[in-house]
Amino acid sequence: VQLVESGGGLVQAGGSLTLSCAASGFTFSRYKMSWYRQAPGKERELVAGITSAGDKTNYADSMKGRFTISRDNANNTVYLQMNSLKPEDTAVYSCVACRLGACRYWGQGTHVTVSS
Numbered sequence: 020v021q022l023v024e025s026g027g028g029l030v031q032a033g034g035s036l037t038l039s040c041a042a043s044g045f046t047f048s049r050y051k052m053s054w055y056r057q058a059p060g061k062e063r064e065l066v067a068g069i070t071s072a073g074d075k076t077n078y079a080d081s082m083k084g085r086f087t088i089s090r091d092n093a094n095n096t097v098y099l100q101m102n103s104l105k106p107e108d109t110a111v112y113s114c115v116a117c118r119l120g121a122c123r124y125w126g127q128g129t130h131v132t133v134s135s
Contacts, residue, residue: 021041021126022041022042022114022116022124022127023041024114024129025040025129026039027112027131028131028132029134030131032135035101036101037098038099038114038129039096039097040098040099040126041094041095042095042114045124047092047095048071049118050117050118050124052071052114053067053068053088053114054068054097054112054113054114055112055115056110056112057113058111065079066082066086066099067082067086071118076088085101085102085103086100087099104131106133106134106135109131109133110130111128113128
């Protein structure tokens with residue numbers, strides 16, 4: 020099983036990034052997928068989630084209207100489009116696969132740094 024994130028990097032405040040998470044080794048289309056993030060010195064927090072079919076999404080309040088989660092079940096990939104980035108969005112972003120209430124698979128994460 021692998022979840023491999025990509026797309027992180029350094030961006031100026033107000034800029035955009037799109038993160039990708041490529042999944043393999045399990046039946047991707049059966050899993051709810053979520054993005055979490057962890058900033059230095061802070062606890063991990065949920066960013067966004069999307070159902071297995073991609074028909075419902077949820078977001079943390081601070082990300083609503085700025086971030087968009089989507090998925091491509093044909094290519095076993097989940098995305099996170101991030102717009103209007105702020106310095107406080109600086110964190111390691113990780114994708115996670117959950118099913119039947121259990122989050123079983125985690126990626127290693129990709130670093131996002133937003134400069135002011």
